[in-house]
Amino acid sequence: MPLDPKRLRVIGQKNISHLFRIIGGSGRDSITVNGCAGADRRMLPPYVVYSAKNLRDAWTIGRPQGCRYNCSDKGWMDSTVFVGWFEELFLKSIPSERPVILFFDGHKSHTSVRLIQSAMKNRVILLKLPPNSTHTLQPLDVGVYGPLKTQ
Template structure:
């Protein structure tokens, strides 16, 4: 009796399977259409889309993030790039770690977090992403008032306003910013300088005794309750008794906002007190210390457009910094 030849397994590559999986999972194609388009087995694809089999099954050791998580990460990368803040490799790695921590009990990275090796594997599994040199909008510029940076930023701002029909709706345009308030008082005494010196700079002693205030206003002039962030821990006594109405309070080691406190502010203050009409835009500093996958998910869910200011231009382009905080400092 003639022996049957064993069937050849896995006659498809991971890149095609990833594309087919993404198309079917996002509803762009049916499983049958995706199977035919990308030349992968229909049942093999179906098992992965329905979660019966891990996306990377039979392709070596399992990855820390699921295929669905990696697709979410790709979507975050695209979201940030479209809003003027493309992520660096280290920032993508940070996002990956945040996503992994959302699955308690699942396989996680070691204490040092995702590595460059993980990044190389991720990039290979997700061929639609690539490393590119940032354009002038995204590159941190030390030169004050760079014309090209300003031009590109305002093009992005104009496009965002027009696309979302927000051009004549100031009540839906919000700006938020954080200011540190040092408890180390200066004397405020005037000093004598040569006439050619337009500014007199002084050296102040650094101190950890400070709080930060995170404020938010819209272009119509309405302000939201602030959030006050203490360093190290909350002060003793009824520190919030005579505080601003509906103010929120938080504490971090540094006394400045981090991902968790920024998300807390977004959920508990911003979404609770902003206008109910949608969409709305929130213009913010592009500090990666504030941006998290949770924030982006919440913004998408609540139809909030997050627009980031170009790096190192907040002293010129940040409305609260220029129009409010500067006057306070003076």
């Protein structure tokens, strides 16, 4: 999600002239929000990645229940952050009945030896979707995020 005010989309009540306030900044920072849902329609809490060296307490005020946070240089997922999501949020949020399948996009930043080892240990089958196909294959991209991006 870019933080450039010219590229932001806001959802709100009609006929309200000021839904948000523009604040200073370079407009080049990004925040990644990793969402995950099960076939049983259960949503996992969001996992938010800020562009920073250290997480600020102010960024977590009023957070949704169970939400987790992390940081990376550009605010994007990298292999360390993705493993953090997998081990800190995903594994703790899914049912104990295993095996389970995790569908995820094929970006190289999401795959690492540590992820594979952790998945094998916890009886999680990793199903990596082909690169550049999530806009048509990944259920959350098709049914949730895609429609939001086109508004």
